[in-house]
Each structure stands twice: as C-alpha cells, then as structure tokens.
Amino acid sequence: MADKTSTSLLRGGQGQLQMDQRLLEAATSGNSTSMKEMASRNPCILGTTLARNTCLHISSTHGHQIFCTEVVALEESLLTAVNLDRETPLLAAVKSGFAILASVLLQCYRARGLIKAILWQDIDGCNVLHHAIRSGHRELALKLIEAAPALSTHVNIFNESPMYIAAMRDFTDISEKLLEIPDSAYMGPFGNNTLLAAVRNANSGLAKRIMETRPWLARETNKTGATPLSVALYLHQIGVVRVLLEHDCSLGYKVPSNGAPFLSQAAAGGHIDVAQVLLHHCPDTPYRSTKDPYWTCLHTAIDQDHVEFVEFILRTPQLRKLINMRDVYGKTALHYAVQSCNPKMVAALLSHEDIDIS
Structure with missing residues (x-):
C-alpha cells in the first residue's frame, strides 16, 4: 500500500498522474531542495495539475532557474x-x-x-520566436533563430509571421536575420506583409533590404487594396518612396484601385518632394484619375487648395500639358480655381502662357 509520500501518484483526469501538493508548492516557490527530497523518496515526478502543467511548467512560469535546471537533470522528459x-x-x-x-x-x-x-506552437499557433519578439526579447530571439531557423516559417492563427512582428516593432536586426532564411514567412494580418510594416515605421533601411531580397512584396496589396508605395505616399515618407522606386521604378506607374495615380495622391497632400521623386524615376508617371470625374493632378491640387503644388506643376516641363486638360464635365483647372475664389490660384494659372481663358 502506498504511504503518505507517494500521493504524487494519484490519478488525475484522462489517466494523468496528479501532482502532489507539496511538489506544486516547491515548484511555485522554487524550492529545489524540497523537490529533490521528494524525488529521492519517489523517483516519479511526472505528475501534473488539472491544467496539465508539470512542475517544470510551474517553475518556468515563476522564473526559478535553479529549480528548472535541477528538475530537468532528474527527468528530462519534462522538457517535452x-x-x-x-x-x-x-x-x-x-x-x-x-x-x-x-x-x-x-x-x-x-x-x-x-x-x-x-518548434512546437501553442494553442494560438505561436511559437517561442513569436513570443520572444512580441515581448521585446531581442537577444533571445536571435538565439532562437540560430538554434532553430524553422521557427521563422510558422504563421500563427492571426496570420502573423515572426518577421512581420519584428518589422512592426522596428526590430531591424531581427528582421534582417530572418530575411537571410530563404523560406521564412513574411505575412501579417489583413493581407499586410513585412514590407508594409517597414513602411509604416518609415524604416527605409529595412525597406531597402527587403527590396533586395524579396522585391515582389512591393507589388502585394492588403485587404484594403493598399501597396507599400501607396502607404508610403499617404504617410509622406519620402525616404521609403525613394528606396522603393530606386529598386523598381515600374511601381510608380501602377494606378491604385481607387483610380487616383500616385501623382494625384501627392497633389492631394501638397507634397512637392514626393512628386519630384516620382517624376525623377518615372518621368511619364500617370497624372489623370481613371475614375469619374477623371481629374488630373492639377485639378486635385486646386481642389485641395495647394497653391505651391499648382505652381510646381506649372513650372514642370512634362506637366505643362495639364494646364488646359478638362475633366468629364469639360471643366479645366481654371474653372475650379475661379469657383474656389482663390485669387492667388487664379493668378498663378493666368500667368501661364498656354492658359486658355475662352
């Protein structure tokens, strides 16, 4: 018959050995001496709580390093x-x-x-690398990548890859290490990817590294139809815009799903520097909306009351032809400038030698 010291062998649910209360207390407090005394009297220390936690789980949760190493030395199967x-x-x-x-x-x-x-994942599909990065344990994350590169391939139930989490937290060192692994995952929730995460943080250095290793990410759209370049333009991140276009100038010719070309987006924000970068890499980048009312970027600049951007268009050679272009209603930029009752805007247009006032 079992004595009082062998209560750790009592059966719990589903055939599991129920953990002795004294062992649970020792694991919680980190009392490795007490644990070793119990193990010497009864070698079996495999009991679990009703949540299926072993004494190693409990001591790990409380951060007891000595207890953990000593119990592993006695029973290494607890690791798995x-x-x-x-x-x-x-x-x-x-x-x-x-x-x-x-x-x-x-x-x-x-x-x-x-x-x-x-490599094992928890109930949310997260592995240790997911959690290490999310919690900001960068040194640990790098050790995990070295020990088990396959951790980088896992995507959790929220569709987050370790690389995406690292990029969102602006951990460039970890992101670049993960980029070195050929099959590492790069996706994020709602169709976002690692490049979009780098763009949101205005991390042009990481964006450059991504474009060098996985340039196709620049062409992916998220659930809202946004691309890395459209987000960079919207957030006025000139450094990232420059990096993306330097590596693939064809990106500047793609018209987003909303029908407004990138030059019109720059005009909407009054961002002359963005327009200059666009025109430098894509001299004939689209300037007219593909949807009603088919405004040019000049129409857009006037509608948003950006006088300086209008003046920029008027002095830019490849955009001179916009001065008299009409929208679907037959209205030129001058029509809208007069309607806006902005004397400076009207004066700027009238000063152009090609203006049609008829």
Missing part, C-alpha cells in the same frame, strides 16, 4: 510535456517574460537534441 494551452516549459518561460531562463532551457533542449520540441 505540454499543458492544455499546448505550451512546453520553454514556451511558458518566454510567455512569462523570463528571457534568461528561456535561454538556459533552450540550451537544455539543444543539448538533448530536442530541436523539434523547440
């Missing part, structure tokens, strides 16, 4: 145990914010050849 959230002890340590402990456990997995266990 998973709880109801499908967490390994390594995942539990990372998710609880104990990066140093996670690094120690990582060495335990590597020393025992448990590389596949490092």
